[in-house]
Amino acid sequence: MTGVASLRIADRELGSRLILGTGGFHNHEVLADALEAAGTELCTVALRRLDPHARGSILDVLESAGVDVLPNTAGCFTARDAILTAQLAREAFETDWIKLEVIGDDRTLLPDAVELLSAAEALVDDGFVVLPYTTDDPILARRLEDVGCSAVMPLGSPIGSGMGIRNPYNIAIIVERAGVPVILDAGVGTASDAAQAMELGCDGVLCASAISRAHDPGAMARAIRMSVEAGWLARRAGRIPRRLHAEASTPMEDMPVFDTPEA
């Protein structure tokens, strides 16, 4: 029992605030170990052209772990491609949920704000539960919420960069103004980054590379799970204000006085 409340997104309650991306795991066995260690209930998957040499289905791994599927539109550069991919995902996985990614180029993998907002609006109108991967821009986050997204998922730093949260102040502003859950997506490099996201008030963390590309993915999955829980608890516990100077924790009154020898 961790004392961490469940996470509600749209009509679903998630017992874990850690969503796992399945990209980058060397094989299905490593993924299965990480799923268990992470305690996650929701995992992203992608759609690609059939590979005749592929071995086993990722869906079997997720099913035996009891984890639900969150399809994504990874790799799409236009609203049109993202919408079609979301529609394919709805057929393939029988879910209206979509992690919407529309990127601007393949060097930064940063979201294309214009295409993203356009796709989000169309998919919401088409009945999807849209979870957009977005920049850390508070205005774009608000626009995505305004068109009916069920969560906003700002990046801490670029996908796979492991650079943590480069603009914590923007994340704090997004959290302050959001009426839907805020999930930090992308940039987590290690456990402390996930804890920081939760301390800033995020409702959850989505993490792939930090776990899948760690030297020991199972151990990192467990570490990040614990840091998400720790950060959630710390946020609610209320941190002390930062000060430039010290503030003694031991009373300064009634100190004993020691005679000093005469010089």
Added chain:
Amino acid sequence: MRVLINGKSHELEAAATLATAVALLPGAPAGRGVAAAVDGEVVPQREWSNTPLSEGARIELVVAVQGG
């Protein structure tokens, strides 16, 4: 007629449906985690066998993979 399946050209009989085309692929993928589009329109699996194809049709057949 010739159609493109995942970017590769295939020769099919004139009466071929989307189901005929998918059956040409290794493992004849179907079921959960599989979806198809013809000329940019998603076709539900239950309609594959009564979806006729026309000359030059572009079929995309996708499956679940690790990602995100």
